Amino acid sequence: MIFNKLPILKTSAFFLIVIFFSCKKTPATPMPPVDPGGGGTVPDSTITPGKDPATANTIGFFLDDWQAKTFTAPAYTETTITVSATNTVTVDATDIITKIPLSEFGHNAVWWMGPVAGDARFIEPITNLHPHIIRFPGGSSSDAYFWNAAQGINPAGTPAMFTKEDGTTEPSGFSYGKTNYNWQCNLDNYYAMLQQTNNKGIITINYGFARYGTGVNPVADAAHLAADWVRYDNGRTQLWEIGNENFGNWEWGYRIDVSANKDGQPELLTGALYATHFNVFVDSMQKAAGEIGKTIYIGAVTAEAPSPESWQTNTRKTWNAGMMPGINNKADFFVVHNYFTPYQTNDNANIILSSALSVPAVMMEYVTQTLQSYGATIKPVAMDEWNMTSNTQKQQVSNTSGVFAVLVMGEALKNKYGMSARWDLLNGWNNGDDHGLFSAGDEPGINKWSARPSFYYLYYLQKMLGDRLVNATVAGNNMVKAYASTYTSGEVNVTLVNTSATAQTVEIKMKNFYSGSRFYWYSLEGSNDNGAFSRKVLVNGNGPAGDAGGPVTYASLKAFSSITTGGIKVSIPALGAVMMVVDKK
Structure with missing residues (x-):
C-alpha cells in the first residue's frame, strides 16, 4: 500500500526502494489462539473455520x-x-x-384455556415469546376429542361410558372442536390464534376412538376422522401425532369393554396393536394430504425410558418392542414425554435442576438404542410434553422452574432433539402445583394470563440465542x-x-x-x-x-x-x- 503514495520515479530508483523494503525484516510475534476478551487479539491465521455438521437423524x-x-x-x-x-x-x-431448530421452543395449548384469538392479554406475550410450535388440543384429552363435533353431539360409534384401567366405568366426558362454551377454545379459535401470533401447530389425533369406538370397524372410523381433519386443516399444520401416551393405563383406550367392541380387539392395548392401527392412520392421513397437495409429518407414541418400576404395566414395559418394528418405518418422527422429577414429590432445587441436566441425554440414548435393537430406522425425536411433577412448595410456578426450563432447553439442543414443547400454557392454580406458563385467573391476587417466571427465562433465552x-x-x-x-x-x-x-x-x-x-x-x-x-x-x-x-x-x-x-x-x-x-x- 505504501507504493501507492510514492511519486512517479525513474525505474532504477524505484527498484532500489523495492529492494530496501523487501530486505527489511520484522521479528514475528506469536499470537495467542484464545481471545482473552480484550477486543479481538486472534489473527486470521489462528482461526479454524467452522463447518456445519451433517444434520442429526434425531433432528x-x-x-x-x-x-x-x-x-x-x-x-x-x-x-x-x-x-x-x-x-x-x-x-x-x-x-x-x-x-438450532426453531421447533425446539414449543409450548402446549389446551382446549380448556378459553377463546384466545383476539385477546391481547394472550396474543401479545405469545407473539413476543414466539414458540414457533404450539401443540393442540391437549395431552390425554386428545384421545377423547372430536374435532368436527358440536358441543354435546357425539359422533356415531361413541360409547356413553369409558372403561377405566381398573375395569370400572365412568361417563365418557368428550370434548368438541366446535364447542360454543365461553371457557373453551374451539378449533377455529386455535387456528386464528396461530395466525395472529405467527406460530404453527402440532396436532394430536384422537387415537383412543380406534379402541373404544363401538362401530363395525372402529379403526377405520378413527382413521377417517383423522384424514378429514387433515383435509379441513388444508396445509396449515405439517406436524401430526397419533394419540397421547397410549401405553399408559391412565389413557382413554388403554382398556376397553370387549363386549361393545366389534372387530375383535383385546381388552388391553399393546405396542404391536398400536403399530397395526398406526399404519391405517398413516395411510388415510397421507392419502388425504396428497389429495390436497400438502406435506405432513406423522409421529408415533414412544416409551421414553426403561420401565423397571413394579407399578408399570406389561403394556408399558413392552411398548417399544411391539411398536417400533410394527410401524414398518412409517413414522416420520417419534414422540416422547417426560416430567423429569420423581413423581409428585416435594423435591428441593438441587433435585429439580439435576434432573434437567441428566434426563434428556438418558432419554435420547434409550430411544435411539431401542430403535436400533428392534431394527427400526432412527428418525427425528420430539419431546412435545415436558415439565416437572415436584409439588407442595410451589416449585412449578417458581423462579427455579424458570432455571429448570433453560437447562431443559440447553440439554435438548445438546442432545439433538428435533422438537420440544413445554406443558402447558395454562392449567389450574392448585395452590401452586400448576404447570401453566400463565396464571389461569384462579391464583389469589393474580390476573388471568399473568406470566410466570418460566415465561421470562424462556423469552430472554430465545431473545439472545443465536442460530x-x-x-x-x-x-x-x-x-x-x-x-x-x-x-x-x-x-x-x-x-x-x-x-x-x-x-x-x-x-x-x-x-x-x-x-x-x-x-x-x-x-x-x-x-x-x-x-x-x-x-x-x-x-x-x-x-x-x-x-x-x-x-x-x-x-x-x-x-x-x-x-x-x-x-x-x-x-x-x-x-x-x-x-x-x-x-x-
Missing part, C-alpha cells in the same frame, strides 16, 4: 425451516463487573454442534452450566446458569472469534419470597408489581452492557441465569 426435517439470525444490539445501561472471576467459560465459536449451537466448557464450580451459540451475522451468545445457592462470577474466554468492543446481557433471579421457590423473577433488578411473575415492561427493558477491554466478566445470581451476546470485531 432431520425439523431443520428444514431453519433461519439465519442477525443480532441487533439492544438499548443498554452501562455496567461494569470489577470483581475477579472464580469460574471460566471457554467458547469455541467454530466448534458447531448443530444448527448455531457451539461448544462451551466450564472450569471452576460444577454448579455453573454454560450453553453457547453463534449468529450468522457473527456475534456469540453465551447462556450461563447458576444451579447453586450463592452467586458465581464468570469470565468468558473465546476461541476462533474476534471479540468486539462490547457485550450485552440480561440477568435473571428470584426475589426474597418463598426461599428457593420465589414466585417472582427479577430481570436486571426489575420485578413484578404484585406477588408473582416478572416485570411487565420485559420487552423494552434495557440490557446491561460493558466494554470488553477488561475482559468479559459477569456475575450469575444464585439460582439464576445470564443471557449474553458478545459483539464481533
Whole structure:
C-alpha cells in the first residue's frame, strides 16, 4: 500500500526502494489462539473455520425451516463487573454442534384455556415469546376429542361410558372442536390464534376412538376422522401425532369393554396393536394430504425410558418392542414425554435442576438404542410434553422452574432433539402445583394470563440465542452450566446458569472469534419470597408489581452492557441465569 503514495520515479530508483523494503525484516510475534476478551487479539491465521455438521437423524426435517439470525444490539445501561472471576467459560465459536431448530421452543395449548384469538392479554406475550410450535388440543384429552363435533353431539360409534384401567366405568366426558362454551377454545379459535401470533401447530389425533369406538370397524372410523381433519386443516399444520401416551393405563383406550367392541380387539392395548392401527392412520392421513397437495409429518407414541418400576404395566414395559418394528418405518418422527422429577414429590432445587441436566441425554440414548435393537430406522425425536411433577412448595410456578426450563432447553439442543414443547400454557392454580406458563385467573391476587417466571427465562433465552449451537466448557464450580451459540451475522451468545445457592462470577474466554468492543446481557433471579421457590423473577433488578411473575415492561427493558477491554466478566445470581451476546470485531 505504501507504493501507492510514492511519486512517479525513474525505474532504477524505484527498484532500489523495492529492494530496501523487501530486505527489511520484522521479528514475528506469536499470537495467542484464545481471545482473552480484550477486543479481538486472534489473527486470521489462528482461526479454524467452522463447518456445519451433517444434520442429526434425531433432528432431520425439523431443520428444514431453519433461519439465519442477525443480532441487533439492544438499548443498554452501562455496567461494569470489577470483581475477579472464580469460574471460566471457554467458547469455541467454530466448534458447531448443530444448527438450532426453531421447533425446539414449543409450548402446549389446551382446549380448556378459553377463546384466545383476539385477546391481547394472550396474543401479545405469545407473539413476543414466539414458540414457533404450539401443540393442540391437549395431552390425554386428545384421545377423547372430536374435532368436527358440536358441543354435546357425539359422533356415531361413541360409547356413553369409558372403561377405566381398573375395569370400572365412568361417563365418557368428550370434548368438541366446535364447542360454543365461553371457557373453551374451539378449533377455529386455535387456528386464528396461530395466525395472529405467527406460530404453527402440532396436532394430536384422537387415537383412543380406534379402541373404544363401538362401530363395525372402529379403526377405520378413527382413521377417517383423522384424514378429514387433515383435509379441513388444508396445509396449515405439517406436524401430526397419533394419540397421547397410549401405553399408559391412565389413557382413554388403554382398556376397553370387549363386549361393545366389534372387530375383535383385546381388552388391553399393546405396542404391536398400536403399530397395526398406526399404519391405517398413516395411510388415510397421507392419502388425504396428497389429495390436497400438502406435506405432513406423522409421529408415533414412544416409551421414553426403561420401565423397571413394579407399578408399570406389561403394556408399558413392552411398548417399544411391539411398536417400533410394527410401524414398518412409517413414522416420520417419534414422540416422547417426560416430567423429569420423581413423581409428585416435594423435591428441593438441587433435585429439580439435576434432573434437567441428566434426563434428556438418558432419554435420547434409550430411544435411539431401542430403535436400533428392534431394527427400526432412527428418525427425528420430539419431546412435545415436558415439565416437572415436584409439588407442595410451589416449585412449578417458581423462579427455579424458570432455571429448570433453560437447562431443559440447553440439554435438548445438546442432545439433538428435533422438537420440544413445554406443558402447558395454562392449567389450574392448585395452590401452586400448576404447570401453566400463565396464571389461569384462579391464583389469589393474580390476573388471568399473568406470566410466570418460566415465561421470562424462556423469552430472554430465545431473545439472545443465536442460530448455531457451539461448544462451551466450564472450569471452576460444577454448579455453573454454560450453553453457547453463534449468529450468522457473527456475534456469540453465551447462556450461563447458576444451579447453586450463592452467586458465581464468570469470565468468558473465546476461541476462533474476534471479540468486539462490547457485550450485552440480561440477568435473571428470584426475589426474597418463598426461599428457593420465589414466585417472582427479577430481570436486571426489575420485578413484578404484585406477588408473582416478572416485570411487565420485559420487552423494552434495557440490557446491561460493558466494554470488553477488561475482559468479559459477569456475575450469575444464585439460582439464576445470564443471557449474553458478545459483539464481533
